Amino acid sequence: MNLLTFRTEEDLNRAGAGLIASLLRINPRAVLGLATGSTPIGIYAELVKLYESGSLSFAKARSYNLDEYVGLSGSHPASYRCFMNTHLFNRVDIDPANTHVPNGLAVDLEQECAYYDAMIEDDRIDLQLLGLGHNGHIGFNEPDDELIPGTHAATLQQRTIEANARFFESEDDVPKQAITMGVAGIMKARQIMLVVRGESKARIAEQALTGPITTQCPASLLQLHPNLVVLMDEAAGAWAK
Numbered sequence: 001m002n003l004l005t006f007r008t009e010e011d012l013n014r015a016g017a018g019l020i021a022s023l024l025r026i027n028p029r030a031v032l033g034l035a036t037g038s039t040p041i042g043i044y045a046e047l048v049k050l051y052e053s054g055s056l057s058f059a060k061a062r063s064y065n066l067d068e069y070v071g072l073s074g075s076h077p078a079s080y081r082c083f084m085n086t087h088l089f090n091r092v093d094i095d096p097a098n099t100h101v102p103n104g105l106a107v108d109l110e111q112e113c114a115y116y117d118a119m120i121e122d123d124r125i126d127l128q129l130l131g132l133g134h135n136g137h138i139g140f141n142e143p144d145d146e147l148i149p150g151t152h153a154a155t156l157q158q159r160t161i162e163a164n165a166r167f168f169e170s171e172d173d174v175p176k177q178a179i180t181m182g183v184a185g186i187m188k189a190r191q192i193m194l195v196v197r198g199e200s201k202a203r204i205a206e207q208a209l210t211g212p213i214t215t216q217c218p219a220s221l222l223q224l225h226p227n228l229v230v231l232m233d234e235a236a237g238a239w240a241k
């Protein structure tokens with residue numbers, strides 16, 4: 001595991017975008033695993049800058065997002081499809097047909113999950129970007145006695161609903177379920193970049209990365225990944241010094 005702590009948000013964003021950009025320059029057809037939430041926004045903004053400067057192209061890249069709320073269409077402002085279009089896809093030259101986000105409106109959720117798993121099985125993810133939930137979740141894999149390996153419809157914990165209410169008009173509007181890649185899908189990525197920001201995540205980051213490996217902290221499984229890089233700001237990574 002490679003633990004990196006950055007003095008400024010700008011340095012962290014540049015490093016995160018730099019890693020993705022280097023991969024795309026070496027392999028323009030790279031498969032990116034992407035994440036939502038407030039954590040990756042600055043990295044996406046840096047990627048857009050690199051694209052606008054002419055030094056980076058996504059024209060041949062493919063992407064798979066970790067998760068999507070059940071019941072939200074891609075045009076709902078709080079959907080993860082809309083988030084990705086707004087922060088990255090509509091601002092770079094990626095082919096929309098090569099961007100994948102689970103379909104939150106799928107009538108048959110099981111079939112949608114199997115379809116998503118078949119795609120990421122065929123199209124192995126080169127670099128998976130991850131944020132960290134306050135309870136140690138990754139994607140929407142919530143702490144539990146058991147974790148589900150494949151893509152599945154997950155029930156969100158109250159703490160996650162509360163944390164994500166800021167993206168909705170009220171807490172009641174937050175969907176109670178989401179389709180998420182499972183922990184096996186995430187662990188299959190060739191490289192994982194976990195990004196953690198802010199003092200409020202310091203304890204869970206330390207627990208996940210130095211504590212016991214347990215399903216009660218899904219991010220702790222990342223300790224088993226052979227190619228994990230963790231980017232933290234000083235507030236989140238004070239313990240790592």
Ligand SMILES: N[C@@H]1[C@@H](O)[C@H](O)[C@@H](COP(=O)(O)O)O[C@@H]1O
Pocket residue numbers: 035036037038039040066067130131132133134138139140160164
């Ligand atoms: N499903 C997402 C996760 O993929 C994300 O990593 C997490 C942290 O969000 P934030 O980056 O806003 O703290 O929240 C959500 O629940």
